[in-house]
Amino acid sequence: MSALQHLEFDTCYLVHLPEPDDFDAWRERARALIQCDVPPDRIVWTAPGGAGDLFAQGDPHLPVPEPDARPVRASRRFVELARQAVLHTDAERFALLYRVLWRLQADPRIMEDKADLDVRRIEELDKAVRRDSHKMHAFVRFRRVESDEEENGEHYVAWFEPEHHILRANAGFFVRRFANMKWSILTPRGSLHWDGETLEEGPPAQRADAPTGDPMEDLWRTYYASIFNPARLKVGAMLKEMPRKYWKNMPEAALIPELVAGAQKRELQMVAEGAPETEDRPETLKAVDKAIHRCRRCPIGCLDNQAVMGEGPKDAALMIVGEQPGDQEDLAGRPFVGPAGQLLDRYLEKAGVERKEAYLTNAVKHFKFVQRGKRRLHQSPTAKEIDICRWWLESERAIIQPKLILATGASAARGILGKTVSISKTRGEPIPLEDDSELWVTAHPSYLLRLDGEAKEKQSRLFEADLAAVKERLAELAG
């Protein structure tokens, strides 16, 4: 019986494939049909599980090609795409592939024509199948069950619902990944079981066959909820890559509605807890003065005290920064007027630096204290409080633009640098600042007040030396 005879009889063939995802079976039959010159419109393809043509009429006995029939040609690209496209649930896939294979015999380069409708359709099928496989790799969730067998006590079981016939084709991925683990993947289209050595296929399963939970899922949900940044909500981007249809088999997805609803609230809360309101930097000393009196950005501003503004000429070359106003400064509303301030005055005079020509201010603008009876006892500001107050100190710096800043004490240095430095390691050398001015660090004069004897003498000498160096440097900068 030759191929030609079939054409004369106008026969229709009914080709039944044993499995819905069996590319090799399709290829073998398609090859024979092409060799017998059976045109695409004379073939009806069916496979189990497909909504195939139940009433299709046709001859189930396929023609046998002549031994010397010419070989069937297909480009590598076609075979690559066809292997994937066969896995699609589209009932037309086998007919489509045959039609393209038929056309390939006349035009071997047809696959390169991306504008061809058939080629485009195969590419669409391929893409959908690849995406489904990729999502399977991503969204399968195993749950651990204790197995009865003595050895190998752990068994991991997953329930998954793929859209296409991709289960068997992706077995290799899970075998390679979990080679030394005992696992099963159950789906409505079939199941896979791996015991660490061999892979077995099983019948279709139901959700009830899979375990309902795993203690580890609480940790996973905690992770999922914590790694999410509520300050950026992009639900559309999430849905595009993780459509709702997958959610029911993913333990973490139950949290999504709650996370989305809570996001804006959480962000507002983060902002409220976090930093102060945005504000433009004040541009005049008067504006800074006014603003610091209103400032309640840290708890110190809420104590019973008043803000103390810096004082000195607006074009001062030297800025001297202290820690914070003390009891007397707070009452007077002026910086460096208490015992430490008076001590500083004496040393400045000795070094030949005119206090009137310098701008004096503090790293923290309010007096921090605890009440002990009638006395208000000084307390050091925390790093955070200094950082919050940097806003004001920097505003003053921006207006005065001093050439040299003398920071007295570690708090003052932090107010300028934003980090805590050691006085003994940094004193005596200029530290360049980003606005081309320079910082000199020395001890706070109140430190000298607390010392006695030898230590006091030593520290006084160091303090004097620092001031002398500043004086000298100022002269250089002025020159």
Next chain:
Amino acid sequence: MESQSILERLGILADAAKYDASCASSGTSSRNSLGGKGIGSTEGMGICHAYAPDGRCISLLKILLTNHCVFDCHYCINRKSSNVRRARFTPQDVADLTLSFYRRNYIEGLFLSSGIVKSSNRTMEQLIEAARILREEHDFRGYIHLKTIPEADPELVHQAGLYADRVSINVELPTDSGLTRLAPDKNARQIEGAMGRTKDDIAEASDAKRKFRHAPRFAPAGQSTQMIVGADAATDADIVGKASRLYGSFGLRRVYYSAFSPIPDASAVLPLKRPPLIREHRLYQSDWLMRFYGYKPAEVMQAAGADGMLPLDIDPKLAWALKFRDRFPLDVNCAAREDLLRVPGLGVGAVDRILAARRHRTLRLDDVARLTRSIAKVRPFLCTVDWRPTALTDRADLRALLAPKQEQLELFAA
């Protein structure tokens, strides 16, 4: 602190890690667990195992070993002077958690970073120990990304690369002055020095691999870095310039941009308002233009306005095309590949499809429509046998025609 449950600690340490943008698990050497004792595989393409409502992919278990830190970087929630709750994991905890998650197919592997405790070296040792337990004791063959600490001993940083698929060192801020101001404990020279050494190590290892099959691997997925956008005054032009220098000098696989987001307990020197998220998106687009579309950094900067910022309402490619209208329209049937890549709305895939298809037929507008996402977007810049955008390219309101509708922008920014 010891009373914290593992659940609480995971919550704190994952929360602390969420400001890192990268979660990529791609581009490493291909391997699997067949013939091994453990589990794990990497097959080139990364896998995103879940997506969070912030639109980011969850591919790796991304956590900090600890959020205690001796540094005081102002943009960072874990800085010394911040009041966040602190927690720590041991390297063994991290390894156990990674394996438990991996067995259930939640993740591709581990992305481990840490606050600096005690010293940079001590911290680096702990990070390496977690990776060592996974690789050596459990024969774990999944993906590992280790953050390396530029202040640590170069020998330790080198060891990290021997266990990890990817190592990264964050440059943190696009300008040196921003770094000095906001991350006073960090040093730009030190960061770039460490990147340079890692680059050399990677090159050396891949050389050795060519000569000896069993040469040790060194960070086969390369190194990456991250920059925070909107915390300092750097313009988009500054950022694009910095990124291109980093790609050029250190052979980075990726530069990640992370829009500064308001963090609890923020420092007062930071802006409180976050930059529009779309700015981060535009920077990623400009990054793509340089990496895949053949734009030079200077050309990307041409798309920016006089203030050095990329327009937010349209993408940088369209902005560039609107500025250089004299280069369009292009004839789809004969234009060179590098010119077609400059047409707004044509991606690399679409351009390659056009090139393949035009060998078979002379393309008409309908053909182009089938090969591209949106014909309306590309039409003003192309001609085919049956189409010329006669007046379209010269219209003054072309930008308005092509810019996405305002409502969409608002939604995206929300």
